[in-house]
Amino acid sequence: MIPIARPFARIAERLRGVGLRPTRQRLSLGRILFAKGDRHVTAEMLHDEAQADGVRVSLATVYNTLNQFTAAGLLREVAVDTGRSYFDTNTSRHHHFYDHRGRELTDIPAEGLRVQGLPRPPEGLAIDRIDVVVRLKKA
Amino acid sequence: MIPIARPFARIAERLRGVGLRPTRQRLSLGRILFAKGDRHVTAEMLHDEAQADGVRVSLATVYNTLNQFTAAGLLREVAVDTGRSYFDTNTSRHHHFYDHRGRELTDIPAEGLRVQGLPRPPEGLAIDRIDVVVRLKKA
């Protein structure tokens, strides 16, 4: 059975499953991140949102948590803008539209999108993953 | 006639052509950038290389120059790594391999590579450009 995304599922279990103690801060941030479907957040956005929700958590912890979640495969980092890291709650294979004016990311499902005709990677290296970023402008 | 890349061509003309005075610093940096075929440099790399070549130029000027060249279409910025900007002397349509361990970029020619099945961009926005980054790992 394929594990389906379950918004309010046992976040504590998920954390324990990847070897992270389910602390108050990690549970709160996990709830914010995973309760609302696919999201793209920066550390600052998540910190602000936590404050707004009345969750007391330091910016350092937000950074630690985002990095730990990413290392554990709960999040994925998206590089579209130098000088700002986006973290994506959708860790399955997919791509992005990026509106650099609104600094907004939108998912492009992997299904249906094909990248064909890639050359062989340089000697001694293999493809880790393919990121397609479709940069947008005003129509 | 299509303008072919001419390594030692009149850099001064190119600068004047985009409205930039051909100063000693811009000429030197332009020579370093455009004399050796397609390159991917960071500000720090270019600054170091200039020093090594005996060109006296401040880091601030390197940043200014990279940004001005990019705005003028002489360079293209590549976002593969947050917290570090790469500038590419190849401004034609193409894509990249990225070896994040060696922090090295390699061009993938646009010819032959096809991205198919893209969904329509969000309302009010159009595609500006498509960046494909093929991230590499040890084979």
Add this chain to the structure above:
DNA sequence: TCAATAGTTTAGAACAGTTATAAACAAGAA
């Protein structure tokens, strides 16, 4: 139930990369 201990959080300092400031300087025009 209660230490012991090992992992976590925190404020704040430190750091990396980049941009801003404002004074000195140099290119182009007259």
Add this chain to the structure above:
DNA sequence: TTCTTGTTTATAACTGTTCTAAACTATTGA
């Protein structure tokens, strides 16, 4: 030349992120 305007520079400032070391807390096992 001289004037004007654009450019360069050192340095300060700024942004996003990581580090540090002390305080704290989840878990373990007695």
